[in-house]
Amino acid sequence: MTELPLIGEAVAVAADPKLAGARIGVVTFPGTLDDRDAARAVRLAGATPVALWHADTTLGDVDAVVIPGGFSYGDYLRAGAIARFAPLMSKIIDAANSEARLPVLGICNGFQILTESHLLPGSMIKNDHLKFMCRDQVLRVENSTTDWTGDYAAGQEITVPLKNQDGQYLADDKTLDALEAEGRVVFRYVGFNPNGSRRDIAGIANAAGNVVGLMPHPEHAVETGFGPESGLSGAAGTGGSDTDGLGFFTSVLNKIVGANK
Amino acid sequence: MPRIVVDVMPKPEILDPQGKAIVGALPRLGFTAFSSVRQGKRFELTVDGEVTEEILAQARDAAETLLSNPVIEDVVNVEVVEA
Numbered sequence: 270m271t272e273l274p275l276i277g278e279a280v281a282v283a284a285d286p287k288l289a290g291a292r293i294g295v296v297t298f299p300g301t302l303d304d305r306d307a308a309r310a311v312r313l314a315g316a317t318p319v320a321l322w323h324a325d326t327t328l329g330d331v332d333a334v335v336i337p338g339g340f341s342y343g344d345y346l347r348a349g350a351i352a353r354f355a356p357l358m359s360k361i362i363d364a365a366n367s368e369a370r371l372p373v374l375g376i377c378n379g380f381q382i383l384t385e386s387h388l389l390p391g392s393m394i395k396n397d398h399l400k401f402m403c404r405d406q407v408l409r410v411e412n413s414t415t416d417w418t419g420d421y422a423a424g425q426e427i428t429v430p431l432k433n434q435d436g437q438y439l440a441d442d443k444t445l446d447a448l449e450a451e452g453r454v455v456f457r458y459v460g461f462n463p464n465g466s467r468r469d470i471a472g473i474a475n476a477a478g479n480v481v482g483l484m485p486h487p488e489h490a491v492e493t494g495f496g497p498e499s500g501l502s503g504a505a506g507t508g509g510s511d512t513d514g515l516g517f518f519t520s521v522l523n524k525i526v527g528a529n530k
Numbered sequence: 531m532p533r534i535v536v537d538v539m540p541k542p543e544i545l546d547p548q549g550k551a552i553v554g555a556l557p558r559l560g561f562t563a564f565s566s567v568r569q570g571k572r573f574e575l576t577v578d579g580e581v582t583e584e585i586l587a588q589a590r591d592a593a594e595t596l597l598s599n600p601v602i603e604d605v606v607n608v609e610v611v612e613a
Binding site for chain 2: 347384387390391394396399439440
């Protein structure tokens with residue numbers, strides 16, 4: 270897929286052939302923005318990114334799938350609503366629900382697509398303050414047992430960029446209570462709730478923990494020199510590092526490689 | 531050509547941020563009689579030919595599966611409008 274340009278200290282985590290053998294699909298819809306960053310994050314974690322196109326009718330030989338952010342199909346109708354019915358999505362839904370429990374990560378628009386697909390409960394509506402917001406955001410990892418958070422410690426705080434207009438997570442109280450009781454709230458906003466999300470929820474998982482969705486963007490915080498700590502707000506002291514997002518991708522790799530042992 | 535009109539509204543229990551912004555703007559223009567605004571969507575589905583019961587059923591199905599998200603919205607009306 271994408272060559273890794275020579276910026277920063279972009280040396281992929283030692284070329285471990287076992288890791289490089291892991292293939293992580295990155296989906297592109299018309300209007301997707303962050304597919305190249307997601308592919309780059311996969312490569313920096315040591316795995317091989319595989320480009321998937323929304324109109325593909327087969328998923329091919331991938332060990333996990335990332336649905337990146339952007340504005341799929343212009344976000345017309347509702348964010349993620351049309352993407353949910355793309356031919357590739359039905360394959361992803363089947364694979365995520367199958368016995369093999371394909372790991373699926375939805376970021377931002379990808380999270381919206383996962384809720385529209387009913388892989389995750391609830392929905393996103395416009396931010397309560399009605400504005401597009403872009404900032405470095407502190408999150409608390411509430412659940413470190415999902416396929417995408419195994420390399421974090423429960424309670425760990427990480428800083429990754431957040432950028433959205435339709436980021437207000439909501440669900441009815443019964444659903445929220447169930448999510449809390451089952452430990453399926455995976456990330457919570459810390460210090461500041463940027464969009465009015467219920468109970469400060471930034472990301473959630475399905476019951477099996479293989480499907481995770483969140484609004485903030487871990488794939489933009491994977492390289493020293495190009496993450497939140499080096500950005501403008503880094504000077505203001507968000508307290509994170511530049512690479513707090515890399516753990517998503519190393520977590521799923523460890524999960525895949527562990528399963529193949 | 532007949533059209534099927536589908537109206538979708540945010541669920542009553544969900545605060546509608548767009549409606550909230552509009553209700554804030556109205557008094558600035560002198561429209562002071564309105565205490566609340568909710569913003570929904572209207573879809574017009576054009577049918578080539580007669581609207582049969584089967585086509586109307588398809589429209590209702592489309593309204594529930596694609597045109598609305600039952601988590602946040604209700605389909606409040608599906609009706610045939612002759613051109």
